[in-house]
Structures are given as C-alpha cells and as structure tokens.
Amino acid sequence: MERYIMKGGVTLEGEVEIGGAKNAALGLLAAAIMADEDVTIENLPDVSDINQLIKAIENIGATVTRNDRHTVTINGKTIYSHIVDYEQMKKIRASYYLLGALLGKFGKAEVALPGGCDIGSRPIDLHLKGFSALGADVVTDHGMVNAKSDQLVGNNIFLDFASVGATINIMLAAVNAEGKTIIENAAKEPHIVDVANMLNSMGANVRGAGTDKIRIVGVPKLHGTVYSTIPDQIEAGTFMCAAAATGGEVLIKNVIPKHLECISAKLVEMGCTVIEYDDAVKVKGSDNMTCAKVKTLPYPGFPTDMQPQMAACLALANGNSMVTESIFENRFKYVDELNRMGAMIKVEGNTAFISGVGGLEGTQVSAPDLRAGAALVIAGLAANGFTEVDDIVYIQRGYERFEEKLAGLGAIIEKVDTDKEGQRFKLKVG
Ligand code: UD1
Numbered sequence: 001m002e003r004y005i006m007k008g009g010v011t012l013e014g015e016v017e018i019g020g021a022k023n024a025a026l027g028l029l030a031a032a033i034m035a036d037e038d039v040t041i042e043n044l045p046d047v048s049d050i051n052q053l054i055k056a057i058e059n060i061g062a063t064v065t066r067n068d069r070h071t072v073t074i075n076g077k078t079i080y081s082h083i084v085d086y087e088q089m090k091k092i093r094a095s096y097y098l099l100g101a102l103l104g105k106f107g108k109a110e111v112a113l114p115g116g117c118d119i120g121s122r123p124i125d126l127h128l129k130g131f132s133a134l135g136a137d138v139v140t141d142h143g144m145v146n147a148k149s150d151q152l153v154g155n156n157i158f159l160d161f162a163s164v165g166a167t168i169n170i171m172l173a174a175v176n177a178e179g180k181t182i183i184e185n186a187a188k189e190p191h192i193v194d195v196a197n198m199l200n201s202m203g204a205n206v207r208g209a210g211t212d213k214i215r216i217v218g219v220p221k222l223h224g225t226v227y228s229t230i231p232d233q234i235e236a237g238t239f240m241c242a243a244a245a246t247g248g249e250v251l252i253k254n255v256i257p258k259h260l261e262c263i264s265a266k267l268v269e270m271g272c273t274v275i276e277y278d279d280a281v282k283v284k285g286s287d288n289m290t291c292a293k294v295k296t297l298p299y300p301g302f303p304t305d306m307q308p309q310m311a312a313c314l315a316l317a318n319g320n321s322m323v324t325e326s327i328f329e330n331r332f333k334y335v336d337e338l339n340r341m342g343a344m345i346k347v348e349g350n351t352a353f354i355s356g357v358g359g360l361e362g363t364q365v366s367a368p369d370l371r372a373g374a375a376l377v378i379a380g381l382a383a384n385g386f387t388e389v390d391d392i393v394y395i396q397r398g399y400e401r402f403e404e405k406l407a408g409l410g411a412i413i414e415k416v417d418t419d420k421e422g423q424r425f426k427l428k429v430g
Helices: 023-033 048-059 084-089 091-107 125-133 163-176 189-199 233-245 258-269 304-314 335-340 371-384 404-408 418-427
Strands: 004-005 013-017 036-040 063-068 071-075 110-111 139-140 145-149 157-160 180-184 203-206 211-215 225-228 248-253 273-276 281-282 293-295 320-324 345-349 351-355 362-365 386-390 413-415
Touching: 004 371, 004 404, 004 418, 013 404, 023 036, 023 048, 023 071, 023 091, 023 163, 023 189, 023 233, 048 063, 048 084, 048 091, 084 091, 084 110, 091 110, 091 125, 091 145, 091 163, 125 139, 125 145, 125 157, 125 163, 145 273, 163 180, 163 189, 163 211, 189 203, 189 225, 203 362, 233 248, 233 258, 233 281, 233 304, 233 371, 258 273, 293 304, 304 320, 304 335, 304 351, 304 371, 335 345, 335 362, 335 371, 362 371, 371 386, 371 404, 371 413, 404 413, 413 418
Parallel strands: 013 248, 036 225, 157 180, 293 320, 362 386
Antiparallel strands: 004 386, 004 413, 036 071, 063 071, 110 145, 139 145, 180 211, 203 211, 248 281, 273 281, 320 351, 345 351
C-alpha cells in the first residue's frame, strides 16, 4: 500500500504553486451539469475526490471531455439518469451536490445518503429542508433520498447552521426555481462565492454570496461558460504550516491572501513572519515559535480543515496551546499519532490541550483522514529521523502531487509502495 516516507529536520525553502480549490471545484462540477451547453472548468486540482465526482457525472450521462490535467468540459444535454447510487456516494461524499443540481434542472433526483464520515456524523438534514422549502417532495427510503417537484418555487430559507454543503446545494436547486429565494445564515466560505460566480456566468441571478444572506432570482435556463476555479485556501494553508513547522522560508504562489488571513494572523501571533503579495504569501518560520489558542469557526473564522495542520505546528511551539474544534465532533484522531511522535497533547471534549515540545521523533503513523494526514506529514518533516505515513489515499483525495511539491521545497520525501522501496529510500538518503 502506498505511503509517504520522509527524513525530517530539513527547513523548507523555495517556492510552491497552489492548485485550484478542491471544495470549490466539487460545487462547480455539479453546477456544470445544469446547462445544455459546454461548460469548461479550468484550474481543477487533479486529486481523487475531483476525479471521482467527474466519474459520477459521466455515469449519469453527461458528456465529459478532459482537455488536460486541470481542465474539463462538461455538457449536461446528454444526461439520461437522475440517479446517483451508493457506490458513487461511498467514493465521494460531495456527490450530494448532484442532488441540488439534478433537482434544480430536471425537477427530480435520487441520490444515496452519504455514509458516516471519519471526522464525525455529517447529516444533510439542512440540505433536505431547503429542498422541501422550495416545494420539492423529499422522501428518504432504503438509504436513498428521492426529491421531486413539478416546479420548484423560491422561498425564504433560514439555515440553523451556516453549512457550506447546504448553502451550495440549495443555491444549485434554486437557480432555476420560479421567483425569489433567500438563504439566510448562509455559509460565507470562498467556495460559496466561487460557485455563485460560475452560476452567474451561466446566466443565473445570484447575489450576496460571501455574506450571510444570498438572494437568488430564478431563471428558466442556464447556458455554457468558461470558468477558472479559485486557488485552494487549505492547500495554501497546509504549505504555510509546513514552512512554519520546519522553520523554513517559503513563497506560496497563486493564492488569494485575503482567504488566508486567519491562518496568517495565527502564524504571526506564534512568531512567524508572513508577507502578503498580490497573489502570493511568504512565510518565514521562527526559531522560537510560541503557543496560541485556536478555535475553528465558519469563514472568515479559522477553518476546521486547517485545524490538524496548525496543531502539528503548535505541538512544536513553546508553551501551552489550546485548539478547540467547533464544527465537527471527531477531528482529533491524529492526536494519538502525533503523541507517538513525542507530542504532548491531551484531548478533553472538543479541545486539545497541547504542551509544546522541543522536537518530534520520526516513527510509523497512519493518516486517519485527509487533513489529519497532511498534519502528520508536516510533523514528519519537522521530526528527527524517518517518518512513514500510511493510508495516504486520504491525503491524495485533496492534495495534488503533495510529495513532489514538498520535495521541490527541499523536503526529503518519497511515495513508496513496498517495504523494499522504503528501505531503498532510507539507504539512499542515509
Ligand atoms: C464542507 C467542506 C469540508 C469542511 C466543512 C466545514 C466541502 C466538500 N467540504 O463540508 O471540507 O470541513 O465544509 O468548513 O466543501 N450540518 C448539519 N446538517 C446539515 C449539514 C451540516 O447538522 O444538513 C452540520 C455538520 O454536521 C457539521 C456542520 O454542520 O457539524 C458543518 O458542516 P458543513 O458546513 O455542511 O460541512 P460540509 O459541507 O460537509
């Protein structure tokens, strides 16, 4: 099974280019099926989550052309099925965006309920309530959600929680509904704005995305477009933390610095230097990183998807840090693994209490989920000796050529498939 093996203790130096945002791209791909014309999406990350959703879109009959590694053209005219089965949902949870897109376009959708996830229970009740509010009959039966309506009609929808998924899914369903929809307490994450921008470029009328009140006036039809995905806030943040944890100096290119402000502010508070350029940030680590308190919150708060990577940095910082997770209930599974590397972290309820240690020791660890896996790689890059991170399929869901980009910054890291390859790597790097 593929794993990363690395020799830690090298300060990362140089430049790295950030790809398109995975979580935005998932929404854009679903939106693309709503037109009966060509929709070309550029700057797609080549990661397994995206490739799985593209397969799910092909499976319902859309015409999909891969123009190159990062560009796809989708035409929804040939769609012949409104059913997304559990096999697809198992592979990629965000297939549930096809529920909103198919319901919005055809007035019917049948999509398997997403299963439980490794970071906590992830219900979709808010998505379904939103569809009902638009006039759809929504029935859950034998693990399938069946939503249908002869004509969706706009409505005022208040989300009990500013859910990213529910906001995007309701937006997709509402763009073709009759009349006006208002989503209140909407999520404000950058990818919500990105999906709204692409829908508008397809002829939709969506205003207010990025605020907590989104107004949508339904239009009968969407048309084709060419659209480029925004840069990935979380990939960028991960490299920022990798630079900080190794005490390096890295220029992170193709980013929107505004999207990174809460991460930059936290690193500065910890003693690192962050310089913002128009479309890049430079992070310089500190020999003397200090503790901090972090609490995850919906955007513009500190992203839950950066919580494990930041915790890996704080494990190395002086003093006692606190990391509170307020979005998902089970996002500390990496803590035991970090503690096996010599970190001193205790979890009580939704808070991790971190006593900074001078250094970590390399060992064999397993990635419990996508971002936790990235955190373990960061820890391994900073640790003494060799670290092996198993179960990297999780990491590959959201990071394109992760090990290559890190190696480009001087990291001694390789993806290996067998023990023999691992031993060869160890011999090679000494
Ligand atoms: C998205 C991101 C994920 C990120 C998360 C929070 C994508 C594909 N994934 O996930 O990487 O960690 O936002 O920023 O963009 N909730 C309900 N009912 C619902 C929906 C959500 O109770 O119907 C709860 C969830 O259990 C969770 C919280 O709301 O506690 C936030 O979830 P949400 O914002 O919906 O996250 P996702 O869209 O699943």
